[in-house]
Amino acid sequence: PTFDPSIANCDFESGFCRYSQEQMIGSSWRRVSVKPNIFRNGDHTTGAGYFLLAHSWLSPLSGYVSRLIGPTLPGNMKYCLRFYFSLRGFNQTDQALAVYLQQGSSQERIWTQGEKSRGIWITTDVTFQTSKPAKVVFVSTCKSFWDCGSVALDDISLSLGDCELTEGSALPTLTGHCDFEAGLCGYTQDKQSDSGDWELRRGPTPTSYTGPRADHSTGFGYYLHMEASPMLSGQSVRLLSRPLRGSRGPQCLSFYYHMYGSGTGQLSVHLHKDGEDALLWKLSGEQSVAWLRATVEYRSNIQHQIVFEATRGSSVRSDIAIDDITLESGPCPVTKIEAPVGSSNEIE
Numbered sequence: 001p002t003f004d005p006s007i008a009n010c011d012f013e014s015g016f017c018r019y020s021q022e023q024m025i026g027s028s029w030r031r032v033s034v035k036p037n038i039f040r041n042g043d044h045t046t047g048a049g050y051f052l053l054a055h056s057w058l059s060p061l062s063g064y065v066s067r068l069i070g071p072t073l074p075g076n077m078k079y080c081l082r083f084y085f086s087l088r089g090f091n092q093t094d095q096a097l098a099v100y101l102q103q104g105s106s107q108e109r110i111w112t113q114g115e116k117s118r119g120i121w122i123t124t125d126v127t128f129q130t131s132k133p134a135k136v137v138f139v140s141t142c143k144s145f146w147d148c149g150s151v152a153l154d155d156i157s158l159s160l161g162d163c164e165l166t167e168g169s170a171l172p173t174l175t176g177h178c179d180f181e182a183g184l185c186g187y188t189q190d191k192q193s194d195s196g197d198w199e200l201r202r203g204p205t206p207t208s209y210t211g212p213r214a215d216h217s218t219g220f221g222y223y224l225h226m227e228a229s230p231m232l233s234g235q236s237v238r239l240l241s242r243p244l245r246g247s248r249g250p251q252c253l254s255f256y257y258h259m260y261g262s263g264t265g266q267l268s269v270h271l272h273k274d275g276e277d278a279l280l281w282k283l284s285g286e287q288s289v290a291w292l293r294a295t296v297e298y299r300s301n302i303q304h305q306i307v308f309e310a311t312r313g314s315s316v317r318s319d320i321a322i323d324d325i326t327l328e329s330g331p332c333p334v335t336k337i338e339a340p341v342g343s344s345n346e347i348e
C-alpha cells in the first residue's frame with residue numbers, strides 16, 4: 001500500500017489533526033482564533049479560522065520550548081513539507097521557529113527560519129529524506145521573555161517528492177487556480193466598460209491604513225489591486241476570466257479578498273453570459289485587515305465569463321485586492337460553521 005502523505009496536512013480548523021504536543025508546563029502551542037488588527041494576524045486558511053500560536057505571554061515562565069510533533073512518516077522516501085508561519089515582536093528570531101526530523105531519540109534540524117519579524121504570513125518549503133521512519137517536529141524556542149514575541153503556524157501540507165519538482169507555487173497545482181505569481185493566468189482587463197485597470201502589485205500598497213501588506217499565496221508574491229488614489233468615487237475596475245465552458249452541474253469559485261481601509265467601496269463578482277452581467281457575490285465597506293476567503297457556487301449551462309469588479313469608495317483609503325482565485329467543477333466543499341472570531345482564547 002502506498003503511503004498517503006496528506007495525513008500530515010493540517011489547517012487547524014477543527015483541531016490538531018494528527019499533531020500532538022509534549023505536555024510540559026510552559027511549553028505549548030495553543031490553537032487560537034482571533035479577530036485580526038494591525039497588531040495581530042487572523043488565520044491563513046480563511047482569515048477567520050484557527051491557527052497555532054506560541055507566545056511568551058502564554059507561558060508562565062520567562063522562556064519556553066514549544067514542540068509540535070507530527071505523525072510517523074515511513075522511511076526510504078523523499079518528502080516536501082510546506083507550511084505558513086508569521087513572526088511578530090521578536091528581537092532575536094534565530095530560534096523562533098525550527099523544524100526537526102525526529103527518529104527515535106535522535107533529532108536533526110532540517111529547517112530554521114531566517115526572516116525578520118514582520119507580522120505577515122509567509123510560506124516556506126523543505127525537502128527532506130529519511131532512511132528510517134521519522135516524525136516532523138515544529139519547535140519554537142524562547143530563551144528570554146524580552147527577546148521573544150509570537151510565532152504563528154498554519155496550513156501545514158506534506159507531499160511526496162522534491163519541492164523543487166512540484167511547481168513553484170505554494171499550493172498544489174490546480175488547473176483553474178491563479179495566484180498571480182506569473183501574470184494574469186488568462187484573466188484579462190476590461191478595456192471598455194470601466195475606468196481603469198487592476199494592478200499587479202507586490203508588497204504593501206502606497207497609501208497607509210489601507211490595502212494588504214503582502215500577498216496571500218506566499219507572503220512574497222503578487223496580488224491584484226485597485227489603487228484608489230488615481231480614481232474617483234464610484235469608478236470601477238473590471239477583470240474578466242477567459243471564456244469558461246458551461247456545465248450542467250454546479251461550479252465552485254473561490255478567492256481571497258482584501259478590503260481594509262476606512263473608505264473601502266465595493267467588490268462584486270458577476271457571471272457574464274449572453275452579453276449581460278448577473279450578480280453572484282457582493283461586499284461593501286471595510287471588512288478586515290486580513291485576507292478573507294470567499295466561496296461562490298454557481299451554475300451556467302452555456303459558455304460564460306467570471307467578472308471581478310472593484311468600485312472605489314469615498315476616500316483614498318479605499319484599496320481593494322484579490323488573490324488566489326480557484327475555479328473548479330462541482331459543488332463548493334461544505335465548510336463547517338465557524339465559531340465567531342475571537343470567541344475563544346482571546347490573546348492580549
Ligand SMILES: [Ca+2]
Pocket residue numbers: 011012013043044045046049050051154155
Ligand atoms: Ca487555519
Ligand SMILES: [Ca+2]
Pocket residue numbers: 179180181215216217218221222223323324
Ligand atoms: Ca499571490
Ligand SMILES: [Ca+2]
Pocket residue numbers: 189190191192194195196197198237238
Ligand atoms: Ca479596465
